[in-house]
Amino acid sequence: MALEFSAETLKKFEATVARYPKKEAAMLPVLYLAQQEFGHLGPEAIAYIAKLMDQAPARVHGVVSFYTMYNTKPIGRHHIQVCRTLPCALRGAERVTDFLKKKLGIEPGQTTADGRFTLSEVECLASCGTAPMMQVNDDYYENLTEEKINGILDGMK
Amino acid sequence: MEKLLLRNIGVAASHTLATYQSRGGYAPWRKVVENMKPEQLIEEVKASGLRGRGGAGFPTGMKWSFVPKDSPKAKYLVCNADESEPGTFKDRLLIEQDPHAIVEGTLIAAFAIQSHTAFIYIRGEMVFGATRLEEAVAEAYQAGFIGKNIFGSGYDLELIVHRGAGAYICGEETALLSSLEGGRGWPKVKPPFPATHGLFGCPTVVNNVETLAALPWILERGAAAYAAMGTEKSKGTKLFSVSGHIARPGVYEVEMGYPFKKFLEEDCGGVPGGKKLKGVIPGGGSMPVLRPEEIEKVNLDYESVQAAGSLLGSGGVIVMDETTCMVRAAWNIARFYAHESCGQCSPCREGCHWMEKLFHRIEHGEGQQSDLDLILNISGNIMGNTICPFGDAAAMPAAAFIKKYRDEFEAHIAEKRCTVRG
Numbered sequence: 001m002a003l004e005f006s007a008e009t010l011k012k013f014e015a016t017v018a019r020y021p022k023k024e025a026a027m028l029p030v031l032y033l034a035q036q037e038f039g040h041l042g043p044e045a046i047a048y049i050a051k052l053m054d055q056a057p058a059r060v061h062g063v064v065s066f067y068t069m070y071n072t073k074p075i076g077r078h079h080i081q082v083c084r085t086l087p088c089a090l091r092g093a094e095r096v097t098d099f100l101k102k103k104l105g106i107e108p109g110q111t112t113a114d115g116r117f118t119l120s121e122v123e124c125l126a127s128c129g130t131a132p133m134m135q136v137n138d139d140y141y142e143n144l145t146e147e148k149i150n151g152i153l154d155g156m157k
Numbered sequence: 158m159e160k161l162l163l164r165n166i167g168v169a170a171s172h173t174l175a176t177y178q179s180r181g182g183y184a185p186w187r188k189v190v191e192n193m194k195p196e197q198l199i200e201e202v203k204a205s206g207l208r209g210r211g212g213a214g215f216p217t218g219m220k221w222s223f224v225p226k227d228s229p230k231a232k233y234l235v236c237n238a239d240e241s242e243p244g245t246f247k248d249r250l251l252i253e254q255d256p257h258a259i260v261e262g263t264l265i266a267a268f269a270i271q272s273h274t275a276f277i278y279i280r281g282e283m284v285f286g287a288t289r290l291e292e293a294v295a296e297a298y299q300a301g302f303i304g305k306n307i308f309g310s311g312y313d314l315e316l317i318v319h320r321g322a323g324a325y326i327c328g329e330e331t332a333l334l335s336s337l338e339g340g341r342g343w344p345k346v347k348p349p350f351p352a353t354h355g356l357f358g359c360p361t362v363v364n365n366v367e368t369l370a371a372l373p374w375i376l377e378r379g380a381a382a383y384a385a386m387g388t389e390k391s392k393g394t395k396l397f398s399v400s401g402h403i404a405r406p407g408v409y410e411v412e413m414g415y416p417f418k419k420f421l422e423e424d425c426g427g428v429p430g431g432k433k434l435k436g437v438i439p440g441g442g443s444m445p446v447l448r449p450e451e452i453e454k455v456n457l458d459y460e461s462v463q464a465a466g467s468l469l470g471s472g473g474v475i476v477m478d479e480t481t482c483m484v485r486a487a488w489n490i491a492r493f494y495a496h497e498s499c500g501q502c503s504p505c506r507e508g509c510h511w512m513e514k515l516f517h518r519i520e521h522g523e524g525q526q527s528d529l530d531l532i533l534n535i536s537g538n539i540m541g542n543t544i545c546p547f548g549d550a551a552a553m554p555a556a557a558f559i560k561k562y563r564d565e566f567e568a569h570i571a572e573k574r575c576t577v578r579g
Contacts, residue, residue: 019317021231021274022357027339028281028322059340066341066499068323069281085243086442086489087400087475123325123493124442125282126246128400128473129407138284 003044005052009037013052027053027063031070040071068122076111076118078156080104081135084121087128096132096144097121103153116156158386161374162367162396163410165255172289174296177257183302185376186261189268190310195226198269202372204380206392211237211328211365212441212470213546214391214459221362223352224270230359231274234267235337238279238286238366239321239328243442243493244473247396247408248366252279252286255370256293260316262369264303265376267314270362274315278333281322290318325497329545330363332499343499344545367396387413391458395469401437401476404429417455417462421476432478436561440470442490443550445557446477467557482575483565487558488516494551505548508539512555519566522573529559529566 005013012033017026030049031041038045041064043057050057064070082097097119101107104117111118127133130142134149141152165171165180177183189198203218224232236259240248251259259277267275277294279287294316297303305313324342326332331345334356355361371393375383384392391413397420400406404426411420417439421427428434436446439455445467447455455465462469477486495513500506512535515528536552543549559566568576 022338024339025337025357028320028336031322032320053339062341063339066324067281067321070322084489085493086486087244087473089486089489090401090475090477090481122282123496124241124243124245126240126249126280128244128246128398128475131400131406135282140285 003038003048005033005037005048009033023053024055027055027060028067031060031064035070040074042072074111076115078116078136078153079118079120080153081120081122081125082108083123083125083127083131083133083135085124087124088131088133091131093132096134096149099146099149103149117153158394158410158412160410161383161394162251162258162370163408164374165258166250171254172256172293174257174293174300177255181377182257182373183261183297183300185373186264186302187308189265189376190308190312193268195269195271198265198376201380202269202375205375205383206380206387206390207368207371207375207383208391208459209365210367210371210395210472212242212443214469217364217368220352220364221266221269223350224360224362225353226271228353228360231357232270232272233356233359233361234263234270234272234275235330235333235356235361235363236263236266236275236277236366236369237328237330237333237363238277238283238290239333240283240366240471241280241325241328242471242473243490244398244400244438244475245441245471246398246400247472249283249286250396250408251366251370252283253289256286256289257297258370258373259290259366260293260297261302262364262372263316264297264314265372266362266364266369267316268312270360272362273313275317276337277316277318278327278337279318279320280327281320287318287320294318324499325493326499326545326547329547331545333363334361341499343501344547346544388456388458388460390460391469395457395472397457397472397474399425399474399476401474402428402432402434402478402481403474403476411457413458414461415457417452417457420457421452421474425474425476428476428478430478432480434476435479435481436477436483436486438467438473438475438477438554440468441473442475442493443554444468444470445553446483446486446561448561480578482520482569482577483558483562484516484520484569484575487555488513488520490554490558491516491551494547498547498551502543502548504539504542505551508535508548509551511535512551516555519570520575524570524573526567526570528570529563532556532559 327342332342336342539552
């Protein structure tokens, strides 16, 4: 079954494209719409977006693969992204990652078997003053301690 | 020192139009639209001495003046909210807590170059920040500050908040424009400069969040008031993001020229736990580290930090105490640049990954003494040989860590382990 936007998302797509001086400039927000609708941006999603945007699938794939926030494969419901860059590393980021590896039983880049969590290490999130920290889906969690991490994750289904 | 960039921070509901306006917000914008000509506005900002706060420090008024006034093409103004330089979090504070200052600054800058379409390009990870900006923009539209025929002047301006999707390189202005055009964030060769050939080949100015946020105050109080602060060549105030081994991390507004050592020890509380300072990066992860003795006479302004062999950059101050393994710190930064290289230029694409591998093997006890000069050699071959300054940003810190802490690197290699942390 071919992927396509719902009627409602198609309206959002058209409204998004209308904001930009050229259709091609809407690529990034359109890819976000697609990721939200389809879960991830695999070959079928990319082929569909390519048609909508009048571009070659190879070009769309080139854009998708360049940016870290587009997922070409499915990930867990909660994407835990631990900042690993120097200021966070100076304040214990590696211990946070080690703690999460043990707690979840996965390595960075992997997803728990129940599909609940994916663990990633990411680069500077502009939260260096409240390090160590992590981003889970859209939200930042700062000044982390093991206790806080447990409190945050245990509540996430 | 009177705060201007941080004047609204800490005020309840500072992000709302009601609060922002009650504190004088958008009066400068009205003054600009109703009473000023673009040329006047450009001269005023030139006179203030305001320099770009993203990292390059280019004079803002001068950058605006490069836009050809009579070009028949559309003109674009872009606010660079892609803050991703390691150790930098000052723009995020303004985005989340004083978004209207950024919106108003963006409008003022757009008027200066007579742009009718402006963008705020915000890094994708800052979802909350994007929401705050979208809400502020919606409020400003509703109040008639943005849109068609603003204040009945005949001037039209649209403002679009545009989210990135995760790429440090998109903070470089030409890469940002490539991304805004809907493509991979690939930097472009300069010249031509965005002022003449920017977004879709049209005249474009890209300004940093902090630069734009200073404009309402400058227009309200006048260029002379801004220029009265700071030093001869570094006017005004700057936000510093302080992190690492420091008692009071956070964002500080400092008058340019303020002594660096005093700032760290008094304003930021110094290195905690009775530990000694080992090194400090003054301007974000791309800048050379300075040893404690090197900052004795350094002041927080562009010229003084440059004279000390580093750069003020984004003002991302990363503090490292005596427990820090400089080899591991260098590897961490090298890994960052290897990850973030866009891949266009061979010296950067290959060089960054090569340096990361070398630092990694040194750190993990498998280095050779010849690795150090090899890294310096690679660094030297990247510098100046790339399309954009990213290459330099990767090369400079790698060389600096080795030059400043060579003994430690040699010991780490000889003993096949960290000699600092044991």
